[in-house]
Amino acid sequence: MAQVENLxxxxxxxxxxxxxxxxxxxxxxxxxxxxxxxxxxxxxNAVMDHDPKTWTRSAKNQDAFILSAGHLGPVYxxxxxxxxxxxxxxxxxxxxxxxxxxxxxxxEKGLPGIFQPSGSLGQGLSAAAGIALGKKLDKDxxxxxxxxxxxxxxxxxxxxxxxxxxxxxxxxxIAIQDHNNQQIDGQVSNVGGVTTYxxxxxxxxxxxxxxxxxDIEALLAAFAAAKKCQGKPTVIIAETVMGKGVDFMxxxxxxxxxxxxxxxxxxxxxxxxETLGDx
Amino acid sequence: MKYTxxxxxxxxxxxxxxxxxxxxxxxxxxxxxxxLTGSLKMEKFVEAYPERFYQCGxxxxxxxxxxxxxxxxxxxxxAGSFAEFVTGRVYDQIRQEVAYGNTNVKIxxxxxxxxLGEDGATxxxxxxxxxxxxxxxxxxxxxCDFNQTKAATxxxxxxxxxxxxxxxRPGVPNFTPEDQKFEIGKAIVMxxxxxxxxxxxxxxxxxxxxAADILAEEGIKAEVIDIATIKPLDTEAILASVKKxxxxxxxxxxxxxxxxxxxxxxxxxxxxxxPVELVNGGDGFGQSGAxxxxxxxxxxxxxxxxxxARKAIARK
Numbered sequence: 001m002a003q004v005e006n007l008x009x010x011x012x013x014x015x016x017x018x019x020x021x022x023x024x025x026x027x028x029x030x031x032x033x034x035x036x037x038x039x040x041x042x043x044x045n046a047v048m049d050h051d052p053k054t055w056t057r058s059a060k061n062q063d064a065f066i067l068s069a070g071h072l073g074p075v076y077x078x079x080x081x082x083x084x085x086x087x088x089x090x091x092x093x094x095x096x097x098x099x100x101x102x103x104x105x106x107x108e109k110g111l112p113g114i115f116q117p118s119g120s121l122g123q124g125l126s127a128a129a130g131i132a133l134g135k136k137l138d139k140d141x142x143x144x145x146x147x148x149x150x151x152x153x154x155x156x157x158x159x160x161x162x163x164x165x166x167x168x169x170x171x172x173x174i175a176i177q178d179h180n181n182q183q184i185d186g187q188v189s190n191v192g193g194v195t196t197y198x199x200x201x202x203x204x205x206x207x208x209x210x211x212x213x214x215d216i217e218a219l220l221a222a223f224a225a226a227k228k229c230q231g232k233p234t235v236i237i238a239e240t241v242m243g244k245g246v247d248f249m250x251x252x253x254x255x256x257x258x259x260x261x262x263x264x265x266x267x268x269x270x271x272x273x274e275t276l277g278d279x
Numbered sequence: 280m281k282y283t284x285x286x287x288x289x290x291x292x293x294x295x296x297x298x299x300x301x302x303x304x305x306x307x308x309x310x311x312x313x314x315l316t317g318s319l320k321m322e323k324f325v326e327a328y329p330e331r332f333y334q335c336g337x338x339x340x341x342x343x344x345x346x347x348x349x350x351x352x353x354x355x356x357x358a359g360s361f362a363e364f365v366t367g368r369v370y371d372q373i374r375q376e377v378a379y380g381n382t383n384v385k386i387x388x389x390x391x392x393x394x395l396g397e398d399g400a401t402x403x404x405x406x407x408x409x410x411x412x413x414x415x416x417x418x419x420x421x422x423c424d425f426n427q428t429k430a431a432t433x434x435x436x437x438x439x440x441x442x443x444x445x446x447x448r449p450g451v452p453n454f455t456p457e458d459q460k461f462e463i464g465k466a467i468v469m470x471x472x473x474x475x476x477x478x479x480x481x482x483x484x485x486x487x488x489x490a491a492d493i494l495a496e497e498g499i500k501a502e503v504i505d506i507a508t509i510k511p512l513d514t515e516a517i518l519a520s521v522k523k524x525x526x527x528x529x530x531x532x533x534x535x536x537x538x539x540x541x542x543x544x545x546x547x548x549x550x551x552x553x554p555v556e557l558v559n560g561g562d563g564f565g566q567s568g569a570x571x572x573x574x575x576x577x578x579x580x581x582x583x584x585x586x587x588a589r590k591a592i593a594r595k
Binding site: 057058059060064066106107108115116117118119120122123124125126127128129130131132133134135137138144156157160161163164167168 | 309330331333335336338340341342343344345346347348349350351352353354356371372374375376379380381382
């Protein structure tokens, strides 16, 4: 229980970081960052075997993570920083000229923790599969994780990768789909037309686990089950709420790529407890 | 001509031979293909190292991403398909995962250019050099025969960083030394001359050498320079030759926009302007036909290179 409470505290601070970062930047993507905050908190703080001190892009002897949905930079940056990959003060530089915290994650600026650039959707699953295959060749028992958006799964490359990963039995690959059912133009089930992606992954040969993406205990159990699966890759379909944690941002596509005003930011922050100290 | 055609061989065969040799030398070399193992002559590698071969099925976009991921773990992936499908179809994947990510991926691009032949314009890319040249961090290599392609493949494996390696389908004269060392970024002076610099790449190197023979009979001494590496371009070698000859022909099996011709013109215009004549596919698509027939029809054979040289000399 102490673990769950601790993770909830981290998630609350991460949500504060997201709001403060995008407000200061004046642009960015708060909605999906908030919906995936619990997933990312659990993954980086209770699931992944990683060490910021010895981290390199080669992912040797560590788990690796690719943010396929690259627009979720704010949640990614907050998580990395709160895990010790770079100073928390650097979050203030998001999207500013010369920053390592580019509008979408990149490797060129040398921000620790980033394995590949992302933002052009649909590509992270392939890169993650490649790292996972490299690990298999090296007999490195570590896992590779990737976070997919649900709208992102409209990209054809996702399904090239899904078929490939199952065909090659890449069981050290675990994908999480942030299923908040929102994308820029509306609901994923309308814009793209798919209500649930689980059966499609299953048909490709994946192990599919569906979970409440805001239930910390359930997420912990889902990751534990995913790691046990042998012979096939696993996708965790995390049912989430867009903008989770800030009432006026919840359940709408309006906050996909829109930032709050100063006043709205204060309203949002009033709903999110400062648990680890603001940067 | 001082070169002897030791027998027609395809440049993709040079890739297959080079891949195998690179794999023998370095256990990190891995191969990926999108359902074209035989077309890229990868069989010897696959038989020798099945555990280092990844069949991607007909999914080129995924193949590029997988290659980038494998490169992060220290592998040296050669990802192969037809030139059109491993450039135009996956330009964004290459841009993000390979060029911007600066991953050690080797893009093995076969059946490039119009000499792909009978399959027609859907498969005959004449734009790939332009696409790949445009990408920061990308090295672009376009060797001229079997032996050079083999050497270039081995050099690509040794070089750390993204490489676009372009080769072709038809059997063509094999005339460069068997055990040559390929130096990335170095132009090769094939014939020395003083009247015109013929700057050429890929299959048109042989056509240019034949053109030099035709010109020699007219008393014209053409200098033939093989630009096996299009990016980074050996500007020093080009400028030295142009200083000596005073006019230039650039010959390539590629369209005008973004090709070697434009690259050379860019160098000359900003440093040492000289008359230039371009031998290339212009601005259009190809069609079905036999390779030699197409080279002639599209103005890319030795006769056309020689005619361009006469024009360039007349403009001096």
